[in-house]
Amino acid sequence: MTAASPRPPGVLPACLSRPATPVTAYNEAIPVTLPAFQATPQSVQDVQEVVAFCRARGLRLSPCATGHDFEGRSLSGDVILHLSAFRAVKYDPRTTRVTIGGGAVVYDINQVLHAHGRAISTGTNQDVGITGLTLGGGAAYTSRQHGLTCDALLAADLVTFTGEHLHVTDDSHPDLMRLLRGAGGGHFGVVTALTFRTYPTTPVLTFHAHWPLDGAAPPIDLLEERLISAPDSLSMRVGANVTSPDRARQLSLSGQCFSGAATVDRHFGALRRHAHWTEQTLPYAEAMAGARHQTAGGAFKIKSRHAFTPVGGGLNALLDHLLTWTPTTNPDGAGFGLFAWGGAVRHFPPQQSCVPGRQSEYLASFDTAWTARDTPALTDGQLRWVHDLDALAGTLLSSCAYVNFPDSDDQAFQARHQQPFLADLQAWTARLDPDGLGRQVSLAPSWPPAPSPPTGRQP
Numbered sequence: 001m002t003a004a005s006p007r008p009p010g011v012l013p014a015c016l017s018r019p020a021t022p023v024t025a026y027n028e029a030i031p032v033t034l035p036a037f038q039a040t041p042q043s044v045q046d047v048q049e050v051v052a053f054c055r056a057r058g059l060r061l062s063p064c065a066t067g068h069d070f071e072g073r074s075l076s077g078d079v080i081l082h083l084s085a086f087r088a089v090k091y092d093p094r095t096t097r098v099t100i101g102g103g104a105v106v107y108d109i110n111q112v113l114h115a116h117g118r119a120i121s122t123g124t125n126q127d128v129g130i131t132g133l134t135l136g137g138g139a140a141y142t143s144r145q146h147g148l149t150c151d152a153l154l155a156a157d158l159v160t161f162t163g164e165h166l167h168v169t170d171d172s173h174p175d176l177m178r179l180l181r182g183a184g185g186g187h188f189g190v191v192t193a194l195t196f197r198t199y200p201t202t203p204v205l206t207f208h209a210h211w212p213l214d215g216a217a218p219p220i221d222l223l224e225e226r227l228i229s230a231p232d233s234l235s236m237r238v239g240a241n242v243t244s245p246d247r248a249r250q251l252s253l254s255g256q257c258f259s260g261a262a263t264v265d266r267h268f269g270a271l272r273r274h275a276h277w278t279e280q281t282l283p284y285a286e287a288m289a290g291a292r293h294q295t296a297g298g299a300f301k302i303k304s305r306h307a308f309t310p311v312g313g314g315l316n317a318l319l320d321h322l323l324t325w326t327p328t329t330n331p332d333g334a335g336f337g338l339f340a341w342g343g344a345v346r347h348f349p350p351q352q353s354c355v356p357g358r359q360s361e362y363l364a365s366f367d368t369a370w371t372a373r374d375t376p377a378l379t380d381g382q383l384r385w386v387h388d389l390d391a392l393a394g395t396l397l398s399s400c401a402y403v404n405f406p407d408s409d410d411q412a413f414q415a416r417h418q419q420p421f422l423a424d425l426q427a428w429t430a431r432l433d434p435d436g437l438g439r440q441v442s443l444a445p446s447w448p449p450a451p452s453p454p455t456g457r458q459p
Contacts, residue, residue, distance in 0.1 A: 013049040015041045016079070023067065023075050028372065029299035030072035030443045035062075037079045047081070047159045047190050054079055054437050061161070061437045063190045065103045065129030070302055071406045072443030073186060074132070083131075086192055091116050096198050097154065102131045102191040114285040118198040121149050124291045134194060135185040136404035137355045139363065141256040141291055144235040144343030148355060150181040151348045152196040160189035161433035170352065176428055182355035183418060183425055184403045186440045188432040201284035205257040205264060206291070209277040213240075213249035213319065218271060220319060221312040223253060224338060228310060228361045230267055232343035233259035241335030242322040249322050255340070256287060298330045298371040301383055301444070303390040304405040305397040306341070306360035314396045321389050325368070326381050334368035334382070336389065354425075356417045357400045364397055365405060366390050383447035408442035 016039045022032040036059065039050045054061045062077030065084075069075075083103030089112040091098045096118060100109055107126040113119050121142040123133055130149075138149025146152075156168045156177070166189075170177050179187070211217035223238045230236065236255030242248065253271075257264050264279070265272055272279075282290070318336055325334050341362045350358060357363065368386045370379055387409055400417065407413045418425050433439075 011053075013039070013041075013046060013053055015039050015046045016050060016053065019080075023064075023080055025072045025075055025443070026066065026068045027070050027072065027300055027444070028297070029301060029445055030075065033075060033443070035075075035078060035080045039079060039081045040084060041081065042085045044157075044159060044165055044192055047192060048163050048165065050079065050081055051159060051161060051163045051190070051437070055161075055163070055435055058435070059437070060439055061190075062440070063102075063131075063186070065131055066105060066127060068125075068128050069132060069185075069406075070300075070444065071408050073406070073440040076441040076443055081190060083129075083190075083192075089113075091118065091198070097195055098198055099193055099195045100130055101193055102157075104130050106130065106133075110285060110288060113198060114201070117201050119146075119201050119284060119288070120152050120196045120198055121146050122288070123149065126289065130194060131191045132185050133404065135180060135183065135191070137182045137402065138404070139339065139341075139345075139402065141235045141237075141340075142288075143345050144230070144232050144340055145258050146199050147344040147348055148182075150353060150355065151344070152198070153177075153181055153194060154197055155195040156180050156191055157193040158189045158191055161435065161437040162189075162431075164189075164432070174352075175424055178352055179354055179421065179425055179428060181353035182403060183421070184406075184414065186438045187425065187429050189438070202258060203281050204284055204287035205261060205279060205281045206255070206287050207257070207264060207272075207277065207279035208252070208254040209271065209274060210250055210252040211274075211276055213251060217251045219313075220251065220315045221310075223251070224310060224312065224315060224362075226268065226271070227338055227340050228342070230340060231259070231263060233257060234263055234267060235340045235343070237340065238338040239335060240319055240322065240337075241333050242325050243327075243331065243333030245327045247323055247325060247327065249319070256291065298332070298369055299379070300330075300332070300367055300369040301386050302365055302367040302405050303386060303407050303409070304363060304365040304402040305390070305393055306357035306400045306402075307338075307362050307364055307397045308357075308360050308400075310361060311396045317392060317396070318389065321392055325385055326378065328368075328370040328378060328382060329373045330369040330371045332369040334386065336364060336366045336393070339363040339365065354418070354421045356403065356420075357398075360398070360400070363402055364393060365402070366393060379445070380447070383445055387447045406442065408444045408446040409448075
């Protein structure tokens with residue numbers, strides 16, 4: 001632990017400035033904002049000076065790596081602290097561990113680890129920041145085989161919102177380390193570095209299939225059963241989406257297998273021999289680069305729920321809801337996805353993390369997308385549509401969700417998902433952020449405007 005910088009707290013740090021242009025978010029549903037200050041620290045001491053300055057002036061501070069937070073919370077502060085100088089990725093071949101700067105993105109990490117034949121689970125979008133991904137759990141096609149991103153976390157360097165510099169491990173701060181594995185970002189301070197264990201890479205069989213929902217598609221409950229019963233070496237996503245003015249609906253199946261074609265054939269049988277099925281075996285890095293699950297741009301709204309029991313034919317009600325969608329100018333359209341869970345996600349010691357839903361069967365997400373060319377009335381309609389889809393899912397699934405998909409429609413989202421460890425979270429927040437510097441605010445539009453109680457069965 002090191003103390004805060006000796007610079008007088010009222011003096012403007014050299015890395016702090018008045019922004020010349022507003023900041024923009026990855027999700028274009030987040031309004032463009034002009035913060036009071038922006039900071040580009042080059043060192044831990046710079047970060048400490050910015051924290052001291054904010055405490056002295058009562059300014060909220062938002063650490064920001066990529067602005068990828070779907071709700072815009074990393075851009076909601078009076079001071080936006082950009083971590084662009086903290087992108088170093090250092091692999092130690094002796095320990096097979098990797099230390100990563102708090103501002104690094106998935107692409108940075110994969111480039112370095114690929115050269116050594118190693119990897120960590122890093123999601124399916126190359127420009128996502130590693131810190132936000134890790135603090136919220138971090139799910140990927142690789143998670144059934146290798147666990148969530150946060151499961152590989154061994155240490156974190158943290159400048160707290162009191163200005164302390166902590167090196168956090170399971171030995172030095174076990175309770176805080178537990179919270180850093182899945183409680184979400186913005187509670188305690190600025191993460192400047194993370195250290196992970198890595199695993200060796202192997203070739204990966206990737207597969208994809210799609211079917212128009214015209215009667216020839218397999219039953220969605222069959223795909224759900226395949227999703228749940230897969231061996232740990234096989235992971236997949238079942239998708240249902242609607243696009244275009246005529247509301248064309250499609251089912252899709254995509255995934256990765258770490259144990260070869262025989263495993264895929266045993267698990268999928270006749271589905272694998274369908275005309276719409278394609279597959280190939282690729283080097284690990286190429287497979288990860290191709291496993292994209294991201295938007296085409298524009299604005300979007302996303303929600304999620306864990307399934308603790310199979311839904312079966314009840315999923316058809318969600319497919320029917322797609323027919324009520326009003327088309328927008330965003331080619332992504334709308335729909336829902338079922339993401340494989342289980343496997344190594346369940347095997348991680350539960351007392352060492354705060355990830356809700358570890359024991360669920362799968363994670364479901366619901367989304368819609370639009371652009372700035374769409375009218376305000378149409379935008380409001382999209383928000384209401386996905387709200388209604390999520391409410392319908394609430395009659396089938398649990399109220400437990402994925403922390404990295406926060407929901408501004410639900411004012412109790414954080415407290416609801418952090419309930420099992422809320423006392424610890426509140427105690428550590430009071431100690432490391434007594435002035436509320438890291439208090440986050442969602443900037444995303446919500447529906448309905450007034451808060452409504454959560455729906456769905458608790459697991």
